[in-house]
Amino acid sequence: MVPQFTDSFDRRFYYLRLSITDVCNFRCNYCLPDGYKPHGTANKSFLSLDEIRRVTRAFAAAGTEKVRLTGGEPTLRRDFTDIIAAVRENAAIRQLAVTTNGYRLARDVAKWRDAGLTALNVSIDSLDARQFHAITGQDKFHQVMSGIDAAFEAGFSKVKVNTVLMRDVNHRSLDTFLDWIRSRPIQLRFIELMETGDGGALFRKYHISGEVIRDRLLMQGWTQQARARSDGPAQVFRHPDYQGEIGLIMPYEKDFCASCNRLRVSATGKLHLCLFGDGGVSLRDLLQSDDQQTQLQARIAASLHSKKQTHFLHQGNTGVTQNLSFIGG
Template sequence: MVSQLTDAFARKFYYLRLSITDVCNFRCNYCLPDGYKPNANKRFLTLDEIKRVGRGFAELGTEKVRLTGGEPTLRRDFVDIIAAIRENSAIRTLAVTTNGYRMARDVQSWKDAGLTAINVSVDSLDARQFHTITGQDKFRQVMEGIDAGFDAGFAKIKVNTVLMRDVNDRSLNTFLDWIKLRPIQLRFIELMETGEGTDLFRKHHVSGQVIRQQLLEKGWQQSIRARSDGPAQVFTHPDYQGEIGLIMPYEKDFCQSCNRLRVSAIGNLHLCLFGEQGISLRDLLTEDSQLDALKSRIQDKLQTKKQTHFLHQGNSGITQNLSFIGG
């Protein structure tokens, strides 16, 4: 299907990142260092509302949906949400980004419900450092969860690692050893500045170009990007089962290949991770009969998407932390 989601700069959008909660049980120092603070007035999208979001985007040509949070697997109806999105045959890839702590127990049920891809956040392969970063002593459980994912039939698992100076920027060889015999795509994500994280950013930001140069010197080669892929530059090596991805939002022209939109856990359409207050869709998620109006609003508002983010000017928009609309 050709995407009916095209912006004013001729970019086509095949990929939806759908947050289903902003609750998280980890306290990662670059995201929620003080832990999650509940808001009694916040109502997350219901299963029926999520079904309507999925159907609307599917009919507009969306091929890939990623369920995000917070920690999406904290939803008690998580398996039902997977099944609801998979009712749309146009959506070929249904992924989740998770901290992985429930994978060992539940990943088979996610696969059975129709999940096709998993990203697990692992910022260090040292158990003590993992505990320091996340605030949780769960390294062993997360590693067991990744193994369980392979046992459940996932051919490849992606692992997200936030690249931080003096934390893991000198650990490339350790990560390479880990993926040598494992079909893992390990993705280094540049630390991004958020409203609450300016001091951390200044202390720990390091460019992914440092890793890219090391990979090229070791004989890794960059792959071609598919239209519904995320923003990672992916590198492969004939001696490794795994791959390395680099996500570098501060690199020139990063936004030229943007192909993804976001819907927050309270039903707001966000045209950029670092953008505006969001465009409410919730009033059009009450009845199935509102589908055409929902699709029209998404298409109309897409025309207001900016050509680029403004991170280079230190402007992170309304994004106070990365659990806000799912990173």
């Protein structure tokens, strides 16, 4: 049996965030305000279906229970449904999720569920259609909302919605969001705006701590829930009067990294030990044959010894991450 992936601080890794493309068709002002531009990498091709199959097989054999497909916009891959099926070949993968901007949900979500997708995160930063357009550069608010309805119709019992918290853009809209989830099984997740290499000025203008939301929730009778070992970093709150939940992702809070349980692989096959780390460890040369799995697992395990105890966002060090589509957020 392959040992569980563990780092020098005895953190165990049950969760893989796998980027399958860094291309995105939205132009969100906090990520790709000027639209997608290809990176000048030596190997610009994204992981093939077989490479995805091999890397997820290696992680599953070492204790990974959850895989999230990310991007860019992962559903832009023409073989996206095949990718879902390939990852689900691993019985050890109990949860297979995708983070999407939602523009293809209405058309394809039933097909994705049939292929084995178990969870959905949809990015919606405003419930006002005009503001949504201003943030994303796309007039697709009603299309995305219809996609969420389609997800429930396809059999998903819960949908997570990611909202990047921005000062004077949406941080005063809590009541509107709460009304929306009162009768809907949606976990609305407020994510603190994070500084990236390309986004320093925007960060200084719009960053606000998730504490402002947490304080209001606690005052209104919401209670924080326990976190399972393969859960992401959100602090989740529930209230008896609401079907939905609120999640808070606060990377600037003290000890945020102490419970880190996730690793990242980029769309070009690099292992990233932290979203805001320096560089990455190439895995691609060990994804060419099924016979390389032992070597692949050994390289990943050895790399974990250099994983740092925390990120350095408080010092303004954003590492290699120029924008959130680069590694997969």
